[in-house]
Amino acid sequence: MKITILQFPGTNCEYDTQHAFEKLGAQTEIVWHKSESIPSDTNLLVVAGGFSYGDYLRSGAIAKFSPVMKAVTEYANKGGKVLGICNGFQVLTEAGLLPGALMRNDGLHFISKHHHLKVVNNDNIFLEKLNNNDVVNIPIAHHDGNYFIDQDGLKDLYANNQVLLKYTDEKGEDKNPNGSVDSIAGICNKEKNIFGLMPHPERAMESILGSDDGIKMLQGFLTA
């Protein structure tokens, strides 16, 4: 199992992501954004979190034009599996690989804390190790995590089971930290091969550090 992790100038979660997947027994490779190709044996491509290009203009707006993104789009369009975490999610929406957009948190503050998430749809490779309505405890750390999509787009997301995760309290009741439409924390594309979420499962790999719920999430990718 080979996990390829993208690195842009300003990415800062590539090593956490690498550690997380290696802990689960996967092989990993970090690929610099100037590369015009991705390793041909890639089983999962991760766009890691951070602040690509300093979040200038908009989060993810400049990263989408990096040389590697052409290869990413080709890989994704051929059905290759792609996971965007935090800034990676922002890059994937900016690149048009996932619907909607991520705006400034409604409270305007950067939020960095553990948050509960509820699994809304597990009929996809990412969350198949979890059950619907399971609640997981995963850190969030973002300034622009306020997910927006228009009403028609939102209907489509629900109709196709593309809403994956929602922000909740520990009982699974809606609790919205950042103003996201319907408290949405993570989605996928219609074909269910491109995934994006603002929370950081790769930072929830050790119970001694607060939670190891990230293991159940990332493991889904390793069984395919």
Next chain:
Amino acid sequence: MKAIVNVSLKAGVLDSQGKAVHHALDSLHFKGVSDVRVGKQIILKLDETDKTKAMAEVTKMCEDLLANTVIEDYEIELV
């Protein structure tokens, strides 16, 4: 020629910065402000001298990069 591009959140998209500024104006007793929207201005110095061509080029820049049309509108002024 210069192009002045104003990018702002679409009507109907919550502008939380605008709301915060509105609250601040209220607390400073500036009355009679019914709404505040915060946007950004991007000023481009262009080599192009033909206005029609410049407008087409800057429109493409807005669609590709300067604005995210999922959430933002843009206006272009050539001076």
